[in-house]
Amino acid sequence: MTTLTDPPKESFRLSMLLYDSRYRSITIQIIVLIAFVVGAGWLIRNAAVNLAEAGKPFTFKFLGEASGYDINQRLIDYSSQSTHARAAIVGIMNTLLVAVLGCVTATIIGVLVGVLRLSKSWMVSRLAGAYVEALRNVPVLLWIVLTMAIVAEFLPQPKDFRGENPAASMLLFDSVAITNRGIYIPEPQFSRALGDIPVLVGSSRDPSACQSYYEGGELADACGLFQISLDLWAIIALLVASIMVARLNTMRANRIQAATGDRPNTLWANLAIIVLPTVALLWYLGFYLDYPILKGFNFRGGIHLRNSLIALWLALSLYTGAFIAEVVRSGIMAIPKGQSEAAAALGLRQGKIMRLVILPQAWRVIFPPLISQYLNLTKNSSLAIAVGYMDVTGTLGGITLNQTGREMETVLLLMLVYLVISLTVSTAMNAYNKRNALKER
Amino acid sequence: MSEVAFDKHVDRSRMQVSDEVAIDVINMNKWYGSFHVLRDINLTVNRGERIVICGPSGSGKSTLIRCMNRLEEHQEGQIIVDGIELTSDLKNIDKVRREVGMVFQHFNLFPHLTILENCTLAPIWVRKIPRREAEETAMHYLEKVKIPEQANKYPGQLSGGQQQRVAIARSLCMKPRIMLFDEPTSALDPEMIKEVLDTMIELAEEGMTMLVVTHEMGFAKEVANRVIFMDAGQIVEQNEPEEFFSNPKSERTKLFLSQIL
C-alpha cells in the first residue's frame, strides 16, 4: 500500500520576490508606489515650506472675501461686493454659456460642411474641404483674436444707427442691433410676473442675492444664496409637459402605422402641442419684449451680448465646426458601400436610406469623437481672456488670482472645475456608448 | 474551386421555363471612365430560367447583373426588366427594384436592426404594408430558410451561412419576381456553402427566375438551365449545362474550365 506524501513545501527565498511571478508583480508595484509617494511627498513638502515662507498658508478662506471687481457679462446678479466664490460661479456660468452656445452652432456648421464635403459636385466638395483645411491649420487663439478684430473693425458703431440717414439699421423690425460693441437683442419681461423665490434664506449677506429685499435703502435681514425665477421654471415645466404629450402622440402614430401601414402626419400636431400651451402661458404672464433703444451714444434696455462673447462664440464655432465636419464625414464614409446598395436594391430611396440605414450606423461612429470635440471646445473657451470675456479662467484664474495672490489655491480650483466638466461628460459618454453598442457574438 | 456534393435530389421537373420575357438586354455597353467594361451585351431571360454566369475575375459578370437593378448605369443600349426600361427615370427604377431582389457576396445585412426588422424594413417603408402583416411574411420566409428562431437576434450574432440565408429571406419578403445572386457563397466557410445552396435550390424548384454569378459549378450542373461564360466584358459562350461542361466550344471557355474544374 502506498501512501501519498505531501509534495515538499518550497521554502521562501528573498530572490523569489523578483523572480517568482506570484511575487514579482507585487514587488514591482510596491517599489513604484514607494517611489511615487517619496516623489510626491518631496514636492508637497517643498510647497508647504515655500508657501509658509511667503506668508501664504494654504487656505480657501479668500473665497468668502469680497472680490472688489466688476464683471461686465454675467448671467446672475453680481456686484463688486460679492464674494470671490460668487465671482468664480459667475465665471463658471459664463464658461458653460459660451461652451453650450458654441457646441450648438459648431454642430450645425460641422454637419452642414461635413455633408457638403460628400457632395457629388467637385466644386462644392473642394470648397468645403478648403474651409476645413483653412480653419484647422491655424491656431484657435489666432482665430479668436482675429474674429475680435473683425467684430471691432467692421461692425457699425452704435452712433451710426442714429440720424436721418443712418449708416446702419436694426434688424427684425428694429429689435436686433449688431454693433461693434456687441449684439443687442430684446429682453423677455413679464408684466404679471410670478416673482422670484430666494433660496436658502439667511445663508448669505451677499447684497446681490438680496435685491428683492433691498428696499428703502435698507438691507433686509433675510437674504438668500440665490434666487429662483418662478416664471422661468413655470415655462420650463410647461415645455417639458408638452414635449411628453407630443411623444405620446408620436407613439400613437407608431401604433397606427404598425396596425394599418399608413403613418398619420405627426409634424403639425406635435408642433401645436408644444407651441400653443407655452404661448398661452406667456400671454398669461404678460410677456413683452424690452427693446434696445438708442439713447445718446449707446443702446439701453434689452440684453447686451458683448462683442467679446460674440467673437469668442463665432471663432470657437467656426474652428470646432471644421473638426466636426471631418468627424461627420469619416463617420458616414465608414459605413460600407454595401449597406446603401442593399437598401437601394430593396427599393428604398436615397432619403429613406440615409434615415433608416446609414445615419443610425454612422451615429455610433460619430458620437465619441463628437463628444471629444465638444470637450475640446470647452477647454478652448479658456482662451477667453485674450478677448476680455470673463469666463472662469478670467475671473478665478485671472483677477482673483492677481488680487489675492493665492496662486496655488486658485489654479488648483480652476483645474478642478475643468476636470469635473471633462470627467462628467466622458463618463456619461462611456455609459451611453456601452448601452448603444452593436450586439456581436 | 470547391464542388459541393448534392445529396439532396434536385427535382428539375418542377423548374419550368415559360415564354414570357423577364429581362431583355439589347446591345448594352458600359464604360467606367474610359474603360470599356461591358461590350455589346445581348441577353434575353425568360421567366423561370435559372442562369449561371461564370468567368474570370474582371470579366464584368458582377457588373452585368448590377446593371439590371440599376446599381450600375449603362451608357449605351437598353435594359428592359418586366417590361420596364431602365433609364434615369427614378420612378421606373423604383418599380424595377420592387420586382427584382438581390443577394450580395458580403450579405450586407443591417447590423443595427434585428433579423426580423431587417426583413420587414422594405415592405413597411416601400410597399407600405402594415407592420403585423410584414412580420408574418417575414416569419414565413425565415421559416423557409430554416432559421425562424433567430428572428430577434442581431446579424453580428449569426454565422456567415445564417446571415446569407437571412439576406435571401430579406429579399424574398418583397415578393420579387426575379432574383439576382452576386457570388452568394464566395465569402462563406466551406461547411456553410451547402446550406445556402440548398436554399437556392428550393427557390429554383418553386419557379423563381434566377441569375446567379458563382463559381459553384456543381450548382450550375444540377440546377441551371443555361450557363453563360463571360470574358473581357462580353458574352463568349452560352449553352445548356450538359453541353457547356462536356463540350466547350471556345478556346477561352476551355481554358477557364480547365482552371476551375
Added chain:
Amino acid sequence: MSSNDTPSFVRTEMLAERAPPALNTGAVGWIKTNLFPNPLSSVLTVVSLILVFLLLRSFIPWAFGGVWNAESLKECREILQGTEAACWAVIHERFWQLMYGFYPDNLYWRPNLAFVMLIVALAPVLFEKAPRWLLVVTVATPFLGPWLLWGGTIWTPIAAALGFVVGYLVYKAVANSLSELAGMVLGPLAAILWWIFVAGRLSDTLASVMPLAIESVPSRQFGGFMLSITLGITGIAASFPLGIVLALGRQSDLVIVKSLSVGFIEFIRGVPLITLLFVAQVMLAYFLPRGVEFDIILRVMIMITLFSAAYMAEVIRGGLAALPKGQYEAADALGLTYWQAQRLIIMPQALKIAIPGIVSTFIGLFKDTTLVSIIGLADPIGWVKFIQADANWNGIVWELYGFVAFVFFLFCFSMGRYSMYLERKLQTGHK
C-alpha cells in the same frame, strides 16, 4: 423536363475596346459628372462658383496691390492715397523679428543649423532608405541642438550626454552580474545621480580649464516662430519617451502602475493647456526647493512636455492596440522577457503604426504653443502685439495676423499632407 430551346451561342471573335460616347469623356464628361450630376448639386456648384468669385474679387486686389516699402502705417496710407490695399511694408520691415524674436541677428546661423540638423536627424527614422550612419546625427542632435540655440560651453551638452553613457554602463554591469531588473533600476538611478550632482560640476571645471564656448543667448531673447518651433519640437521629443512609458503603464496588468498612468493621463487631458501654463508661470516655483531657479522658458517646456506626453500616450496606445495579439504571443513563445519583447518586436511595429497620430499630435502642439503669448512670452502672436504697440505701426491689424496665420497654415498643412502620405505608405507596407 420541358423547356424552350435554350439558345446556345459561341463568340468566334472577341470585340475590340471602343471609346465611350462623347458626352461621357474628356472635359465635357468631367464637367457633367463632377459639376452637374443632379439638380441639387448643380445649384450648389453655381452658388459656390459665385462665392469663390466674390471672395477672390475682394481679396486679390487688396493683397497684390499692397505697399512693400514704407516706414510706417501713415506712410503706407499716403502712398496708397485712399485705395484699399495691404501695407505689407510692416512684414518687410519686421520679418526677422517675427521669425527669430530678439535673437541676435549675427547669430542666426545657429538656429538655422540646429533646424537643418533636426531634419537630417529625422531622416533615418522616417525613411528606411536613408544611410545608417546618419543615426550618429540623430543621437547627437538632442545635445548639440540646444547647445547651438542657447550657447555656453560645449562641456554642458557633453556632460549631459555622458549621463546616458554612465547609466547604460551601470545597467549593463548590474544586469550581467545581478539581475536585469536590478539593472533597469540602478542604471537610470545612476544617470539621475550623475545629472544632479556630477554633470554641473564637471562641465564647470572643464569650462574653466578649456572654455570651448559660443556666445550664450538668454531665453528671454527667444521669440517669433523660432520660439514656437523650439517649444514644439522640444515638447514632442521629450514627451516621446514619457509617452511610451505612460502607454505601457496604461496597458499594464499591475494595478498601481495602471492607476497612476490613467490618473495622470486623464488629469492632463481634462484640463486646458492654459491652466498648465499658469502652473508653469506661478505655481511650479513653489514645488522646487528654495533657491532653485528655473528659466520661464524651461518651466514652460516642462509643462508642455507633460501635456504632450498624455496625448502621445493615447496615440501610442492606439498603435499598441492595433498590433495583432499574435505578436505578443509569438514574443512570449520565443522566451523573450517583457522588456526584450517590447524593445525588439512590439515597440518598433506599434510606433510605426502610430507615426501618423504622432504627426497629428505634433501639429496640434505646434498650434498650442501660441498660448504662451497669454503668459507674456514673445511668440508670433505676442510679437504682433509688440509691433502694434510701436508708434509707427499702431493700428495695423490684417497684414500682421494674416502673415502669421499664413505661415502657420503653410507649416501645419504641409505636415498634415505628409502625415497622410505616410499613412498611405505604411498601410501598404504593413499588409
